[in-house]
Amino acid sequence: MPELPEVEVTRRGIAPHVEGRRLEGARVREPRLRWPVPEDLDAILRGRRVAAVERRAKYLLLRLESSGTLLLHLGMSGSLRVVPAETPPTAHDHVDLLLEGGMVLRLRDPRRFGAVLWTPEPPERHPRLAGLGPEPLSPELTGDYLYRRSRGRRLAVKNFLMDAQVVVGVGNIYASEALYRAGIHPGREAGRVGRDRYVLLAAAVAAVLEEAIAAGGTTLRDFTSGEGAPGYFRQELAVYGREGEACPVCGRGIRKVVIGQRSSFFCPGCQR
Missing domain, CATH: 3.20.190.10 (MutM-like, N-terminal)
Incomplete structure (x- = not known):
């Protein structure tokens, strides 16, 4: 998608x-x-x-x-x-x-x-837009904001990050990549992630999305831009779709787990 x-x-x-x-x-x-x-x-x-x-x-x-x-x-x-x-x-x-x-x-x-x-x-x-959370590239998305919204939440932090009422537009690919950069296991309960780590996550979300936009998006199957060009960010993915490959940082094998009926990729050495 x-x-x-x-x-x-x-x-x-x-x-x-x-x-x-x-x-x-x-x-x-x-x-x-x-x-x-x-x-x-x-x-x-x-x-x-x-x-x-x-x-x-x-x-x-x-x-x-x-x-x-x-x-x-x-x-x-x-x-x-x-x-x-x-x-x-x-x-x-x-x-x-x-x-x-x-x-x-x-x-x-x-x-x-x-x-x-x-x-x-x-x-x-409009009903499709009313009630949506802030844009991930806006100043509204901060670590403090994510920390406040996560208190008491027992769902996996990856699902929390993909909740459009929390923040819009962070889909499966980019949630996996941002959590990897922030060193957070995708299955950890959102309410058990600390403020400092949410500061890292907010910055990682913005960085991943900005880099993906600059690369023209991610072509996994049939996405092309409005001018018909494929996206090249797939070549920069650190964990998504790389099950069994070596982590770019620690060398341990990337693992896949299903969270919320979606495939989630993470490094067992770098993310906790």
């Missing part, structure tokens, strides 16, 4: 081609995504100009001039690309946003777990 770095890479890739452009409508080939595409999407968008392309958690926000926001989600394996309007669609190209100048922003979503949603209200009030 595209995680926060992949969504941010996509945002940066499409923004120069979309911001400031007027929309000439929408072409919906398959409205049955995770939630139904609005039936009147073409009429809603026609003639409206895109003021900004933003991101909140794993949602891309196309803010339109005057009012209203289009929320886009890539689901499990979706992608957004800007292509010439005459480019023939493939079987999984479900929605085109028609841009002035003969280009389209095309959503490809083989599994149809993505979303195209419209809200005339401020997007932070």
